[in-house]
Each structure stands twice: as structure tokens, then as C-alpha cells.
Amino acid sequence: MISVIIWICLTSIGLTFLQWLLLFRKRRGTISERVVFGVIMVAATALNIMLLNDWMTTSPLIVLRAIFGPASQMLQHWGLVGKE
Amino acid sequence: MSILVFHFMLGTSILIAPSNMAFVAKQDGWLASILGIALMMVTVFLYDSLMNRYPKKTLIEIIEIVLGKWIGKVIGLVMFGYLFLLTSFLVRVAGSFITTQVMPETPIEVVHIVLAIIVMIAVGYGIETIARAAELLFMPVLFLFVLLVIFLMPDIHFDNLLPIMERGPKPIALAAFNLFTIQEVLVFLMLYTNLSKPNKFRRTMLAGVTIGGGAIILTVTLCILVLGSDLTERNIFASYSLAKKISVAKFLRVDAFMAIIWLIALFFKTAISFYGAAVALKQTLSLHRYKVLILPLGFLMLWLSIIVYSSIVEFLNFTPAIWSLYSVCHVVLLPILLIVIDRIRFGNTPGGKAKLQSVPPSGGTAADPNRNANASPNGNGSGSAVISAPNE
Numbered sequence: 402m403i404s405v406i407i408w409i410c411l412t413s414i415g416l417t418f419l420q421w422l423l424l425f426r427k428r429r430g431t432i433s434e435r436v437v438f439g440v441i442m443v444a445a446t447a448l449n450i451m452l453l454n455d456w457m458t459t460s461p462l463i464v465l466r467a468i469f470g471p472a473s474q475m476l477q478h479w480g481l482v483g484k485e
Numbered sequence: 486m487s488i489l490v491f492h493f494m495l496g497t498s499i500l501i502a503p504s505n506m507a508f509v510a511k512q513d514g515w516l517a518s519i520l521g522i523a524l525m526m527v528t529v530f531l532y533d534s535l536m537n538r539y540p541k542k543t544l545i546e547i548i549e550i551v552l553g554k555w556i557g558k559v560i561g562l563v564m565f566g567y568l569f570l571l572t573s574f575l576v577r578v579a580g581s582f583i584t585t586q587v588m589p590e591t592p593i594e595v596v597h598i599v600l601a602i603i604v605m606i607a608v609g610y611g612i613e614t615i616a617r618a619a620e621l622l623f624m625p626v627l628f629l630f631v632l633l634v635i636f637l638m639p640d641i642h643f644d645n646l647l648p649i650m651e652r653g654p655k656p657i658a659l660a661a662f663n664l665f666t667i668q669e670v671l672v673f674l675m676l677y678t679n680l681s682k683p684n685k686f687r688r689t690m691l692a693g694v695t696i697g698g699g700a701i702i703l704t705v706t707l708c709i710l711v712l713g714s715d716l717t718e719r720n721i722f723a724s725y726s727l728a729k730k731i732s733v734a735k736f737l738r739v740d741a742f743m744a745i746i747w748l749i750a751l752f753f754k755t756a757i758s759f760y761g762a763a764v765a766l767k768q769t770l771s772l773h774r775y776k777v778l779i780l781p782l783g784f785l786m787l788w789l790s791i792i793v794y795s796s797i798v799e800f801l802n803f804t805p806a807i808w809s810l811y812s813v814c815h816v817v818l819l820p821i822l823l824i825v826i827d828r829i830r831f832g833n834t835p836g837g838k839a840k841l842q843s844v845p846p847s848g849g850t851a852a853d854p855n856r857n858a859n860a861s862p863n864g865n866g867s868g869s870a871v872i873s874a875p876n877e
Contacts, residue, residue, distance in 0.1 A: 416780045423609075425775055434777045437770055441781035448788040460792050465807050473806040480509060480659025 405453045413446040486673070486680065488623045489616055489757060490693025491700070494668055495626075496754025497578060498701045500722050503666055503708040505805050507717035508662035512646055514714065515706040517657045521664030522698030528665075528817060531695060532674055533687040535820050538827060538835040540683050544674040545768040560819075567815045568762035569782065573789035574800075574808075575755040576600055579748065580790065581797040586725060587744060594599045597790050600755065605783040607756045608763060609776060611781035612679050615756050622749050629742045630700060633728060634707065636739055640730060641710045664701070666809035670694070671816040675761035696719060715778075721797055742766050759786070 420438060424430065430438070451457040506514030539547045545564060549557030580596040588596075607615050650657070673690065680686060704724050708717045711727055720726040728743035762777075763782060767775040794800045827835065 402648075407815060413784070416784055420777070420780050423507055424774070428850040430777060431773060433770065434772055434774065437772060438781055441778070445781055445785040448785070452788055452792055454585060458792070460794055460805065461789070462793060462807070465811050467805075469807045473810050474660075476659065476810070477806060480655050 406450050409446055409453065413442055416460050417442060486616070486676070486686075486689040487693035487696065488619045489676075489753065490670060490673065490690060491623065491697040492619050492626070492750045492753035493670065493672070493757055494694065494697030495700060495746070495750035496575065497667060497748065497751065498664065498744075500582065500724055501578070501801075501804070502667065502701060503705045503717050503723040503727075504658050505663055505801070506705050507709060507714045507723070509663065509805070510656045511652065511718075512648070512708050512709055513650055513652070513657050514660060514715040514717070515646065515702065516650070517660030518664055518705040519700045520657060520661035521668075522702060523611055523695065524661060524665040525670065525694050525698065526666055526691060528670070528820075529687060529690045531817070531820050531824075532671070532690070535824050535827075536674060536677050536683070536686060538824075541678060543676075543678055543764065543768060544671070545765050547823060547827075549768075551823050551830065558769050561765060564815065564819075565762055565765040565769060568672060568675075568758055568765055569786070569809070570789070570793070571672075572755055572758040572762055573786050573793050575751060575758060576604075576790040576794055578788060578800065579751050579755070581800065582722060582725075582744075582747070584721060585797065594787075597787055600752070601783050601787055601790075603752065604756050604759050605779050608750075608760045609779050612676060612757075615753065615760070619753055626746050626749055629746050633739065633742050633746075634703065637707055637711055637727065637730075641707075642713075643710065645710050645713045647771065662813075663805040663809050666812040666816070667804065669758075669812060669816060671820070672758055672761040675764050676757070695715050710762055718814075721801060758784075 425435070448457070502518070503514065506517050510517040511549055526761065536542075542550070542744065545557075545561045548560050548564070551557070552560060577598050579592040579600050583596045584593045607618070671691070677683060677686065708723045708727050711730065712720070712723065716726075717723045725740060725743050725747070728740035759779075759782070763775040763778045766772075766778055766782070772778070794803060
């Protein structure tokens with residue numbers, strides 16, 4: 402478990418360095434660019450750690466299922482119920 | 486752009502659509518595919534009428550102009566979520582295909598990482614590079630597809646299409662709707678500002694939809710003609726199973742042709758969706774460069790592509806049922822809403838003069854050395870809309 406966390410953190414640091422090398426070094430990014438980059442990187446690192454340690458296995462699609470589930474059932478029933 | 490649309494449409498449909506068509510419409514799946522492609526052509530006219538009102542704007546910018554700044558940003562984030570989810574789905578479908586059909590002992594994460602790296606590099610180089618690569622790979626893909634069709638000719642049984650419309654029109658309509666909603670060509674509205682000839686948008690989109698749609702119709706029809714509707718609906722990757730039936734001199738792996746066609750098309754669909762998602766987020770958050778978002782979004786995409794569904798069976802249940810409705814909200818309802826609200830708010834003056842003057846033009850700064858609105862990478866002067874000037 403610890404090794405997974407370390408590997409993901411190392412990957413995150415590596416990607417940050419790559420970003421600096423490719424983009425922020427040549428043309429210094431604006432504050433908003435750096436903030437957005439930081440927020441997404443932190444979120445991605447945290448989520449990947451949670452995923453690979455099985456701390457969070459619920460798919461975000463559960464929201465879509467809740468919203469569109471009843472309508473989709475009605476649509477499937479309308480389309481699929483016919484003579485065999 | 487037509488070539489990009491062709492690759493985009495083949496991305497998932499060529500492998501997944503036949504089994505869903507056969508499941509819902511049985512032997513009438515070929516009719517459903519024709520109807521689904523016809524529906525797509527209608528939506529191209531819808532997009533054209535929206536983009537004609539704002540010829541120098543992407544979809545996200547139009548949303549902000551029409552709906553106002555803050556509601557526009559919320560809808561922009563929703564659109565980004567849709568495109569990003571689509572990209573993750575595509576990566577996951579590629580991983581599922583590779584690990585179930587080609588390399589079953591390879592961890593799916595490895596496939597995702599490899600595909601994500603390639604997509605990030607492609608998007609980093611820009612949409613013009615992606616378009617040029619699509620142009621280069623168009624003829625080989627078309628050639629392989631034609632070879633596939635020719636090799637399958639001896640195994641065709643026309644009886645598999647009978648009886649026509651046995652279960653009535655409703656299953657055909659539902660299957661057509663499912664096919665229509667997995668095309669997602671709305672993404673090309675994010676590429677609108679990169680076109681060298683935006684006035685040719687409708688023509689190039691229709692050309693791409695026609696060629697891509699023709700390939701999909703042919704694939705679905707061939708699956709039913711050769712395998713029959715029963716086998717087609719039971720095979721997750723029916724067209725790949727179709728290719729396995731071909732034997733040339735007892736040694737040539739023709740199913741590899743189908744895998745190559747599909748992986749190339751899937752790569753382009755993933756790259757264009759990822760580009761659209763990065764540009765959508767860039768414009769929603771008012772950033773200067775979309776390239777800043779490539780690496781973090783790619784890292785996030787790795788997580789989402791794993792967690793998005795637990796197995797291919799869940800994906801096959803989810804896509805026609807839930808994704809179709811979610812997708813139709815973005816590809817049909819949103820453009821219609823934008824057109825209606827735009828007409829009500831601004832009448833015949835798109836966006837109102839004051840609004841248009843205050844919103845800066847998209848597509849990089851005026852001093853951007855890469856900006857060349859009339860660039861034509863292949864010297865094509867025939868009037869087709871050519872992708873150019875990456876949207877930095």
C-alpha cells in the first residue's frame with residue numbers, strides 16, 4: 402500500500418517537473434494556469450491513490466444512473482417490447 | 486475535417502454498434518443503422534445553423550454569450566465533464582478490447598497508460614498535427630476496410646436479413662437512437678475556430694458523416710449477413726469476431742486488420758475528444774493555453790478510465806440505456822436550446838453588438854507566430870474545410 406502511494410506521488414512529481422520543463426520554463430504561466438494545474442494534479446494524485454488502494458471504488462456514473470435511469474427504463478420498455 | 490469525422494465515427498461504432506443493433510432490432514439492425522446515420526445528418530444542419538450565427542466562436546464561447554457569463558460557465562463545465570467522460574470511456578473501451586481479445590494477460594492499466602501517453606502527445610502537438618496524421622492514415626484504413634469486405638463476400642447469407650420489420654418499427658427506432666447517440670460529433674464544434682474555411686463546415690461534416698456512416702452501415706449489415714442476428718447480438722465485439730471468420734491461405738490473420746482499423750479510429754476519436762475537453766476547460770476557466778491542462782487531465786483520465794465501469798458487460802448495459810440519454814442532452818437538446826434562447830435574446834443580431842465586441846476572438850493571440858488562418862497543410866484548394874491554426 403505504501404509503495405503504491407509512493408509510486409503515484411513520484412509520478413505526480415515527475416509530471417509536474419515535465420510540465421515545468423515543457424511549458425512553464427519557456428513561458429512563465431499565469432497564476433490562474435498554475436493554480437488550475439495544481440488543483441487538477443492534486444485531485445488526480447489523490448484519486449489515483451484512493452483507487453489503487455481500493456479506498457474508493459464507486460463509479461461517478463452512479464449520478465448519471467440516478468438521473469437517467471427511470472427515463473432509460475421507459476425508453477427500453479417502449480422499444481424492446483414487441484412481438485417476438 | 487471530413488477525414489477526422491470519418492475516423493471519429495468509426496472510433497467506437499464499428500466495433501460495438503453491431504451487437505447493440507442486433508440486440509435491439511434483431512435482423513433489422515441494418516435498417517436501424519441507416520436511420521441512425523440519417524438522424525446524424527439532420528443534426529449537422531442544426532450545428533451549422535448554430536455556428537453560422539457565431540462564425541468565430543467555439544461552442545463554449547457561444548454558450549457564454551447566449552446564456553450569460555456565470556450560467557455559461559456552469560454549462561461549460563458540464564460540457565467539459567461530458568467530453569472528459571467520453572474520453573475516459575474511449576480509453577476504457579480500448580483497454581477492454583485489448584485485454585479481452587488480443588492480450589488477456591496484460592493489466593488493463595498498462596494499456597490505458599500507453600494510450601493516454603500517445604493521446605497526450607498528439608493533443609500537445611495540436612489539432613493540425615492530428616488532422617495531418619488522420620489524412621495520412623485515411624487511405625490505409627479505407628484499404629483495410631475494403632479488403633475486409635471483399636474477404637467476407639463468400640460468407641454472406643441474404644436469408645439472415647429476413648423477415649424484414651418482423652417486430653415493427655419501434656425496435657428499429659430505438660436501435661437507431663442508440664447508434665445516433667454514440668456518434669458525439671458535437672465535439673467538432675470545439676474545432677470550429679481551427680477551420681480555414683468555416684463556410685464549408687456543413688459540407689465537410691456531411692461528407693465525413695456520409696463516408697463514416699456508410700462504413701458503419703456496411704459493418705452492421707455484414708455482421709448480420711454473415712453471422713446472423715443471434716451471433717451478432719451475443720458477441721461483444723461482433724465485427725472483430727466477423728474478421729476472425731476470414732481465412733486467407735490458412736495463415737493470414739485478417740482479424741488483425743479489424744483491430745488495426747479500430748485502434749487507429751479509436752485513437753483519433755480519443756485525441757479529438759481529449760482536445761475538445763482541454764479546450765472546453767481552458768475557455769470555461771478563461772486560461773490562456775489549453776496545453777497547460779494536458780498533463781493533469783491525462784493523469785486524471787487514468788483514474789476515471791479505470792473506475793468508470795467495472796466490466797465490459799456493465800459498459801454494454803450502460804451505453805445504450807444511460808449514456809444515450811445523457812449524450813442526447815448535449816448533442817441535440819443543448820444546441821436547440823442555444824438557438825432558441827439566442828433568437829429570443831438577440832433576435833437577428835447574434836449575441837448583440839456590445840457582447841461580441843467585448844468577447845475576445847478565440848484561437849490564440851494576434852501575435853501568435855503559429856497562427857495562419859489560411860494554412861492548408863496539403864495544399865488542398867478544392868474548397869474543403871481544412872484544420873489549421875491550433876487553438877493555443
